[in-house]
Amino acid sequence: MHVRFWGTRGSLPAPLDAAGVRAKLKTVLARARGHALADDAAIESFIDQSLGFAERATFGGNTACVEVDTGADEHLILDLGSGARALGNCIMAGGRPGKRAVYNVLLSHPHWDHIMGLPFFAPAYIPGHRIRIFGGHTDLEHALRRQHAAPNFPVEFDQLGARVEFVALDPARSHRIAGADIGLMRQHHSGDSYGYRITQNGRSLIYSTDSEHKIEAAADAYPFVDFFRGADLVIFDAMYSLAEAYTIKEDWGHSSNLVAVELCHRAGARRLCLFHHDPNADDGAIEALLSDTVKYEALSRDSAAPLEVVAAYDGLELDL
Amino acid sequence: MDQRSIADVTVLSPTGRIDLDTTPPLQDCLLPLTQVASAKVVVDFAGVSYISSSGLRALMLGAKAARAAQGRLVVCCLNPAVAEIFRISRFHLVVEVQNDLAAALAALSSSAAAAYRHG
Ligand SMILES: [Zn+2]
Ligand SMILES: [Zn+2]
Numbered sequence: 250m251h252v253r254f255w256g257t258r259g260s261l262p263a264p265l266d267a268a269g270v271r272a273k274l275k276t277v278l279a280r281a282r283g284h285a286l287a288d289d290a291a292i293e294s295f296i297d298q299s300l301g302f303a304e305r306a307t308f309g310g311n312t313a314c315v316e317v318d319t320g321a322d323e324h325l326i327l328d329l330g331s332g333a334r335a336l337g338n339c340i341m342a343g344g345r346p347g348k349r350a351v352y353n354v355l356l357s358h359p360h361w362d363h364i365m366g367l368p369f370f371a372p373a374y375i376p377g378h379r380i381r382i383f384g385g386h387t388d389l390e391h392a393l394r395r396q397h398a399a400p401n402f403p404v405e406f407d408q409l410g411a412r413v414e415f416v417a418l419d420p421a422r423s424h425r426i427a428g429a430d431i432g433l434m435r436q437h438h439s440g441d442s443y444g445y446r447i448t449q450n451g452r453s454l455i456y457s458t459d460s461e462h463k464i465e466a467a468a469d470a471y472p473f474v475d476f477f478r479g480a481d482l483v484i485f486d487a488m489y490s491l492a493e494a495y496t497i498k499e500d501w502g503h504s505s506n507l508v509a510v511e512l513c514h515r516a517g518a519r520r521l522c523l524f525h526h527d528p529n530a531d532d533g534a535i536e537a538l539l540s541d542t543v544k545y546e547a548l549s550r551d552s553a554a555p556l557e558v559v560a561a562y563d564g565l566e567l568d569l
Numbered sequence: 570m571d572q573r574s575i576a577d578v579t580v581l582s583p584t585g586r587i588d589l590d591t592t593p594p595l596q597d598c599l600l601p602l603t604q605v606a607s608a609k610v611v612v613d614f615a616g617v618s619y620i621s622s623s624g625l626r627a628l629m630l631g632a633k634a635a636r637a638a639q640g641r642l643v644v645c646c647l648n649p650a651v652a653e654i655f656r657i658s659r660f661h662l663v664v665e666v667q668n669d670l671a672a673a674l675a676a677l678s679s680s681a682a683a684a685y686r687h688g
Binding site: 464466467469490491492493495496505506507508511541542544545548549551 | 586588589592619621622623625626629650653654656657658659660662663
């Protein structure tokens, strides 16, 4: 499986602004002092070797949208946040040869940040294209139609060129979609959300966003430990610090990096990807969150297998 | 779990790793102490090598219970690893942290601080 992140932010798009770009430029130019940057190769190697990720790049500001290539001839997409716009443009520009115009979307839940990309997903306007929206909720069609309705959007849902279908998934069984076996699990979140376990060719990917882990997480038989068991990659909502998640933001439906690491260790997962970044966090803050999480993983590990930790960014690609 | 009184302060001294398995006994010991009217409780971390989210939650519940009873909970003597976990989790903003036992006692009670000073 190949995973590409098109949107990694939670709640609301959070683009880098002029002051943010200027601050990066200033840091980079200060770092460049004394470096010989005579040709492009020297500049490239300076960028790659002398600058941190938050200095040379950005985590991006689009909301949740993740593309999974299972090797099948149909698309598999997790959520339709604002990142779906760039994904749609890439597909329309011929960026996915060998795939038919069938888009299987697993929707975590119909909160705005997870559906706002559909009206800007170019394939939705093309006759002959087919979008199948799957989810644990039974009323997804209502939520998606509503965001197209006047006065909020100029194109009514029924005017979309593509055929858009909705399929409610039973969490009690496994489903075969785009060449992969799909399991799902209800999560603690306002209006419920669903996490997905996508298994193909012996590899498993967990997509678990907008999920709060409360006191029950301390129980020996916590169902999420089994759901995450042995996963090759766990994409996890680590929006808040533990202190926030347990105090002022209790019941806001999100989780923390500490709980992410602990659940992954208990489940024997191999790689954790921090996701659904706080729109209030700048690139430096997300980079610090990642380095803190790496530190906590080492402190917490004890007899568990080492867990690799990465932070999602718009454009990140991972193989598993 | 080692527990002693210094004047009007109760000092609790857990040891080892505070994780899923060892949080319940700590919490069972800590909560009744913090629920007493005007409770003054120190959790001395000198012997603690690690604390998980479950242990931090127990401390938070203890601090909340103490506040509700017009009392106070203070932790002290975090080793560098545990101090790092408090910083990463932002729990230093939830639970009052003091450097050492003398400072923790002084924060809670002048009589306990004096008793500790005079051995
Ligand atoms: Zn969200
Ligand atoms: Zn949500």
